[in-house]
Amino acid sequence: MAAKVFIDGEVGTTGLQIRDRLIKRDDIRLIQIAPDRRKDPEARREAYSEADVAILCLPDEAAKESAALAADLPVRIIDASTAHRVNPDWAFGFPELSANQRARIVAAKLVSNPGCWSTCAIGLLAPLVKAGLIAKDAGLTINGVSGYSGGGKALIAEFEAGTAGSQFVYGLDHKHKHLPEIVTHVGLTRKPIFIPSVGKYEQGMIVQIPLHLSAGQTAAQFQDALAAHYADAQFVRVVDPSVPGARANPERLNGTNYMDLSVHASADGERLVLMACLDNLGKGASGAAVQNLNLMLGMDEGAGL
Template sequence: MAWNVFIDGEAGTTGLQIRERLIARGDITLVQLPDDRRKDDTARAEAYAKADVAILCLPDDAARAAVQMAKPHGTRIIDASTAHRVNPDWVFGFAEIDAGQRARIAAAQHVSNPGCYSTGAIALLHPLIVAGLLEADAPVTINAVSGYTGGGKALIAEFEGGTAPDHFVYGLEHKHKHIPEIVRSAGLNRAPVFVPSVGKYAQGMVVQIPLHLPDGQTPADLTACLQAHYAGQRFVQVVEPVDIGPRVDPQRLNGTNRMELAVFPSEDGTRAVLLAVLDNLGKGASGAAVQNLNIMLGVDEGAGLSG
């Protein structure tokens, strides 16, 4: 049986990479619109009517409107925008977050894809909070760097046109769009200080969380907790610092759906840096959408994915 899948926003960076992962699959038939009808609501409504699942690669307001457009047709939705990530009626599409999350995704009508930065941050924080190794009201700081494709067409044009600096820090108004989903899905009681940055390379990401450890806790405790939480996972692995450091390349997992987590300890064991490496267009966007699609369709979770 071939499943019909419509990518609304197929021409964007995320949509194009989702299409690349699906187009050669024999179990997927892509519902596609000609270029001159991609913004035609009548054509889009017809596409939703044909599709078993639609993947939204749209701005937030357009994604909300698309959900209403698809509603009469019963189309299942994966939304790659920020619009529904903290909506309790939607299932958060991070399959590895808890033991029962795959079953929730499999049964869901609506799945919200996590953001790229938040995928790394939640992967590191949530297990520690659940295990009681990090307090939910702890003062958390998250530093991160991403390739410029995470900023969409405008930022891509700046970098590829030579008008952007080689590296810049942003989000200093403390209002980054990923903060609400990090708070909710990590289990925090207050917003972290989140300081992202962008480098002069297309894709790849490192997320870092520095911690001062309380008396009696060691970096080895944090590593053991993460290892137990992600034991047996296909796309999320806990690795030793020596495996990816001391210079961590944010591009090391590009082209894959993998994410690597590590705990970098201080020599005296009183401090640690939690670190996640992923492809911001892989596990951080397009790869995650395809993984969620596979779960929803009940097929091999890694179909069309590398890593």
């Protein structure tokens, strides 16, 4: 029997991407409501009542309202917003985070999907902090570039209208919404400086974390720690530094659910840059939601991906 899934907010960027991944599957039946009733609480509650899993693709406050609306129902929920990512009652939807994270997602009623930037930063930092190669109170800087699709309909419209420019830096108030989940799920005691940018292309992302190596540290130790942590991961790959080439292309993994991690050392061995690349609409959003859905339903983790 096909599992019943309701996407609340399916007309947004993430919702549409999730729908496209699920609509072709014969093991999933999508529950939909009439367009003129999409904001009707009664219609949405009826959909929640029918669904096995609901995926919230909504702004933060609307996601909180929807979670409350369905709280007394047996439906399981994946929230793609920022609203619940540091709430301990919600399983954080990055299965590769730790040895027991996948099992927690499998058993959870409530799962919070990670952000695209945080998936990259956590993917790089969490194993290295655990291995003792990066201190929890290290003075870290995180930067990167993403396609404009991650900014939602308003930003997409700006770029398509040609009014957004070629690229811009943002988060200069040091309050980027992905910072709390990075700090929480890496286990940092000191907030990183996180200043990302958006480029004039639709999707794809690269995140970079530069480091000065301490005495006795080598780039190989960082590479080996990442490789050991992700040895059994299906969608997170630790690649040779030469794979991205002399120029790292943020669109390289578009259309996939992969995230590639790499370690790039200076010739003198004193500095390195940690780098993560993914599709911000794939492993950074809708692909991650489908991966979590598969786990929650007891299906092949990579189904539809």
